[in-house]
Amino acid sequence: xxxxxxxxxxxxxxxxxxxxxxxxxxxxxxxxxxxxxxTGDDEYSLKMKMVLASLSGAFDGKVRLTEPDRPxxxxxxxxxxxxxxxxxxxxxxxxxxxxxxxxxxxxxxxQIGGTMAAVGNRMIDMxxxxxxxxxxxxxxxxxxx
Amino acid sequence: xxxxxxxxxxxxxxRIRRKEDPRLITGTATYVEDxxxxxxxxxxxxxxxxxxxxxxxxDISKAAALxxxxxxxxxxxxxxxxxxxxxxxxxxxxKPVHHILAQSRVYYVGxxxxxxxxTDRYIAADGADLxxxxxxxxxxxxxxxxALAEGAPAVHPEWPDxxxxxxxxxxxxxxxxxxxxxxxxKQRITSQRLVPNAMETRGVVADWLQAEHSLTLFTSxxxxxxxxxxxxxxxxxxxxxxxxxxxxxxxxxxxxxNVYAEEALMxxxxxxxxxxxxxxxxxxxxxxVTIHGRGHVDYFEIAAKRDGTILGLKLKLIQDLGAYHxxxxxxxxxLSVLMMPGLYNFRNIDAEVIxxxxxxxxxxxxxxxxxxxxxxxxxxxxxxxxxxxxxDPAVIRFKNFVQPDQFPFPTATGLNYxxxxxxxxxxxxxxxxxxxxxxxxxxxxxxxxxxxxxxISTYGELCAFGPSPATPAGGWESxxxxxxxxGKVTIHTxxxxxxxxxxxxxxxxxxxxLGVSMDDIVxxxxxxxxIPYGIGTFGSRNTAVGGxxxxxxxxxxxxKVKKFGKMLLKSxxxxxxxxxxxxxxxxxxxxxxxxAGAAYRAMQLPPDTDPGLVATKFWEPSNFAxxxxxxxxxxxxxxxxxQIEIKRYVAVDDIGNQLNPLLVEGQVHGGAAQGLGQAxxxxxxxxxxxxxxxxxxxxxxxxxxxMMPWVECSHTTTPSPVNPLGVKGVGEAGTIGSTPAMVNxxxxxxxxLGIRHLDMPLTPEKVWKAINGAA
Numbered sequence: 001x002x003x004x005x006x007x008x009x010x011x012x013x014x015x016x017x018x019x020x021x022x023x024x025x026x027x028x029x030x031x032x033x034x035x036x037x038x039t040g041d042d043e044y045s046l047k048m049k050m051v052l053a054s055l056s057g058a059f060d061g062k063v064r065l066t067e068p069d070r071p072x073x074x075x076x077x078x079x080x081x082x083x084x085x086x087x088x089x090x091x092x093x094x095x096x097x098x099x100x101x102x103x104x105x106x107x108x109x110x111q112i113g114g115t116m117a118a119v120g121n122r123m124i125d126m127x128x129x130x131x132x133x134x135x136x137x138x139x140x141x142x143x144x145x
Numbered sequence: 146x147x148x149x150x151x152x153x154x155x156x157x158x159x160r161i162r163r164k165e166d167p168r169l170i171t172g173t174a175t176y177v178e179d180x181x182x183x184x185x186x187x188x189x190x191x192x193x194x195x196x197x198x199x200x201x202x203x204d205i206s207k208a209a210a211l212x213x214x215x216x217x218x219x220x221x222x223x224x225x226x227x228x229x230x231x232x233x234x235x236x237x238x239x240k241p242v243h244h245i246l247a248q249s250r251v252y253y254v255g256x257x258x259x260x261x262x263x264t265d266r267y268i269a270a271d272g273a274d275l276x277x278x279x280x281x282x283x284x285x286x287x288x289x290x291x292a293l294a295e296g297a298p299a300v301h302p303e304w305p306d307x308x309x310x311x312x313x314x315x316x317x318x319x320x321x322x323x324x325x326x327x328x329x330x331k332q333r334i335t336s337q338r339l340v341p342n343a344m345e346t347r348g349v350v351a352d353w354l355q356a357e358h359s360l361t362l363f364t365s366x367x368x369x370x371x372x373x374x375x376x377x378x379x380x381x382x383x384x385x386x387x388x389x390x391x392x393x394x395x396x397x398x399x400x401x402x403n404v405y406a407e408e409a410l411m412x413x414x415x416x417x418x419x420x421x422x423x424x425x426x427x428x429x430x431x432x433x434v435t436i437h438g439r440g441h442v443d444y445f446e447i448a449a450k451r452d453g454t455i456l457g458l459k460l461k462l463i464q465d466l467g468a469y470h471x472x473x474x475x476x477x478x479x480l481s482v483l484m485m486p487g488l489y490n491f492r493n494i495d496a497e498v499i500x501x502x503x504x505x506x507x508x509x510x511x512x513x514x515x516x517x518x519x520x521x522x523x524x525x526x527x528x529x530x531x532x533x534x535x536x537d538p539a540v541i542r543f544k545n546f547v548q549p550d551q552f553p554f555p556t557a558t559g560l561n562y563x564x565x566x567x568x569x570x571x572x573x574x575x576x577x578x579x580x581x582x583x584x585x586x587x588x589x590x591x592x593x594x595x596x597x598x599x600x601i602s603t604y605g606e607l608c609a610f611g612p613s614p615a616t617p618a619g620g621w622e623s624x625x626x627x628x629x630x631x632g633k634v635t636i637h638t639x640x641x642x643x644x645x646x647x648x649x650x651x652x653x654x655x656x657x658x659l660g661v662s663m664d665d666i667v668x669x670x671x672x673x674x675x676i677p678y679g680i681g682t683f684g685s686r687n688t689a690v691g692g693x694x695x696x697x698x699x700x701x702x703x704x705k706v707k708k709f710g711k712m713l714l715k716s717x718x719x720x721x722x723x724x725x726x727x728x729x730x731x732x733x734x735x736x737x738x739x740x741a742g743a744a745y746r747a748m749q750l751p752p753d754t755d756p757g758l759v760a761t762k763f764w765e766p767s768n769f770a771x772x773x774x775x776x777x778x779x780x781x782x783x784x785x786x787x788q789i790e791i792k793r794y795v796a797v798d799d800i801g802n803q804l805n806p807l808l809v810e811g812q813v814h815g816g817a818a819q820g821l822g823q824a825x826x827x828x829x830x831x832x833x834x835x836x837x838x839x840x841x842x843x844x845x846x847x848x849x850x851x852m853m854p855w856v857e858c859s860h861t862t863t864p865s866p867v868n869p870l871g872v873k874g875v876g877e878a879g880t881i882g883s884t885p886a887m888v889n890x891x892x893x894x895x896x897x898l899g900i901r902h903l904d905m906p907l908t909p910e911k912v913w914k915a916i917n918g919a920a
Contacts, residue, residue, distance in 0.1 A: 053843075086194055112836070113195060114836075115194075117836035117840070118432065118433060118836065118837050118838070118839075118840020119841045119843075121839070121844055122844055
């Protein structure tokens with residue numbers, strides 16, 4: 001599944017970049033995130049609750065941030081698995097100044113498997129889009145500095 | 146009871162309601178899930194979420210520690226248990242070893258990796274969640290054409306070309322046919338993967354008795370005896386110490402014409418833990434791991450004269466086999482090419498079947514098994530040829546039919562069609578639906594811009610499997626007639642009916658032959674400890690193979706009854722009719738019931754006659770039976786939405802004689818529902834990683850009753866010369882005839898738009914896109 005889109009954040013690219021690397025903020029902004037821990041340089045482990053159509057379940061995952069190019073871009077690699085299946089995502093996030101804030105454009109691939117794929121397929125696209133939207137909304141609510 | 150007919154009135158040929166139905170519609174039938182044994186444990190299977198992966202490790206410690214979990218088994222524990230059996234063989238066939246639990250590799254999503262056994266099902270499910278499997282995911286391939294491409298991931302590393310077999314079927318002189326051809330039409334036609342979806346999912350209860358060294362296995366199967374033979378072999382238990390019981394079976398459609406890993410696995414577990422164990426397949430598992438049907442990509446070429454005479458048919462058939470072979474997987478597409486001549490009088494056939502491994506659940510027999518795919522392809526090609534030649538699709542069929550005086554008709558594929566009058570059947574269908582008038586209506590509709598279509602399919606099928614050389618496990622059937630001392634009659638059939646209604650139709654047959662009431666007859670089946678060995682239920686064979694076995698057993702009983710009649714009436718001049726032996730000289734009578742009592746009391750016996758009144762017959766047909774028919778569907782396509790409305794559906798089937806027309810109609814209606822499901826809605830779709838994206842009824846469009854048209858059923862009757870009942874078989878006819886009639890109808894509707902062919906399912910989205918030029 002291809003995932004692509006963009007979001008407008010009311011911060012400078014530098015501030016946006018830093019927010020998106022801050023485990024405390026990420027934990028707050030990732031929908032359903034119950035715990036997020038830094039486990040290494042640019043690597044985090046996370047526990048989140050995933051709800052998809054009639055399915056819900058806990059996910060154990062890993063987030064890795066690679067190819068850092070502050071404040072222009074970075075790559076995010078997400079892997080998670082739980083009772084309802086697994087997911088893997090890999091995407092490039094590009095930050096550009098726009099209208100006094102920053103536009104974050106993202107583009108990547110996501111793979112899901114297990115029960116989620118068999119049962120929730122119709123909903124996955126929409127769910128992914130909704131989760132991403134919520135993530136950026138939460139992030140936007142942070143103070144400007 | 147519902148039947149209040151007198152003994153004298155003949156029951157065969159009457160519309161009699163099923164004796165099976167009261168228990169089915171009052172919820173008192175016993176399915177595997179209803180079976181509860183003392184001390185019974187429950188198993189839940191841990192399955193691969195990946196289409197292709199290496200197993201780096203399995204950690205069962207957390208699961209094993211869960212209170213209530215009795216045992217956890219992985220691939221390492223099942224040494225000594227035989228692998229899943231493929232009963233089909235072809236020259237050069239590559240057979241992957243298919244262990245009942247994965248060893249170092251998984252090949253498809255749903256592949257069993259471990260099993261958790263607990264005191265209840267919920268604990269077992271919780272335990273299954275605690276099994277940790279470390280997978281190293283590798284690249285999967287799910288599209289059979291991509292699997293055949295250079296550099297595709299290998300499903301089985303030992304066979305990098307992903308080819309399980311290449312099978313050739315040739316007849317006649319194809320080069321000459323194409324040299325003589327004035328027109329050649331080519332088309333790629335797919336027959337998509339379907340999920341059989343029996344209403345009852347699979348289930349197994351296994352009960353090992355250590356002291357007896359015996360295993361009783363309740364399983365939802367169409368083939369209890371074959372399952373027993375195979376399971377005894379897999380588990381290393383004497384065949385006579387394995388009892389397989391198929392209790393009520395809630396639909397099979399071929400998906401239970403199989404012996405699955407879970408059946409041996411439950412036998413293995415029960416023996417290991419010394420307790421009965423139950424496994425019930427969930428609906429999600431059923432989608433993932435019970436065989437799928439169809440899965441063809443076909444490249445057809447038809448050669449013809451300008452006058453419409455068909456000269457030959459070429460086919461390259463790519464069969465999506467899935468990751469390994471279930472019981473009959475590789476044999477199914479060979480049935481397709483056997484049927485390639487259809488009902489037509491051409492002698493040149495050239496087919497190449499490429500059996501292709503993919504990282505999907507195996508395909509295998511699904512109602513029609515190879516024949517629906519073939520018939521759809523042929524009937525589409527005939528319509529495409531008619532369109533190319535600007536001929537009426539009915540006219541081109543009449544022109545090419547095998548004629549009544551050509552029977553027995555040897556086909557280019559080596560079959561011998563037994564009997565038929567194909568033109569008469571099509572004519573009856575055309576008359577019933579008012580064909581000429583419909584074409585006028587269609588012309589008028591087209592002027593108004595409406596998209597009305599008339600689709601014809603004239604199908605032939607081979608069924609009543611079959612002569613033994615053509616059937617993987619013997620093509621005969623058995624029947625025992627046990628007349629009890631009271632004159633009540635118990636029939637054992639080696640078939641294993643599960644909805645086909647033989648408890649009724651066989652009772653009708655026996656009632657007529659013996660002159661007793663249907664209510665005096667009980668038909669038993671599906672328990673290997675009670676029933677003599679039988680082959681089972683598939684390929685429209687119950688009535689056409691099991692029926693004659695019963696018929697001949699009944700003749701033996703009648704002979705013996707007559708001997709007792711002569712003795713009791715002290716006359717040689719005795720007839721047995723209407724349940725009585727009558728002396729034609731004195732007019733004295735003795736009833737069947739009195740004779741039954743005398744045969745068991747045995748105070749006196751006729752010369753050379755043993756006590757008792759029991760007969761068993763094993764009977765094998767000399768040939769398949771070849772039912773045929775003409776299905777016509779009138780439809781209208783909504784230009785704005787792509788929605789298809791079925792206006793009328795006429796089915797004229799020739800299935801030979803009918804024991805019970807009500808049961809026949811039920812089979813045609815049910816078959817048509819499944820065939821229309823393929824034409825319009827159903828599609829089992831895998832993504833490139835091996836995930837089944839249509840894993841539930843929200844995503845897999847099962848036909849519902851409200852979506853069905855009324856099928857106007859009628860018949861022509863050409864009795865089969867192959868068996869004494871003159872019957873042919875109807876279990877699959879509706880599935881075979883309906884699909885191409887539906888697709889031809891829609892393509893006929895779309896013809897003014899220049900749309901030549903669309904692959905199934907013809908969803909409104911697909912049709913709309915085609916109409917709007919976006920397909």
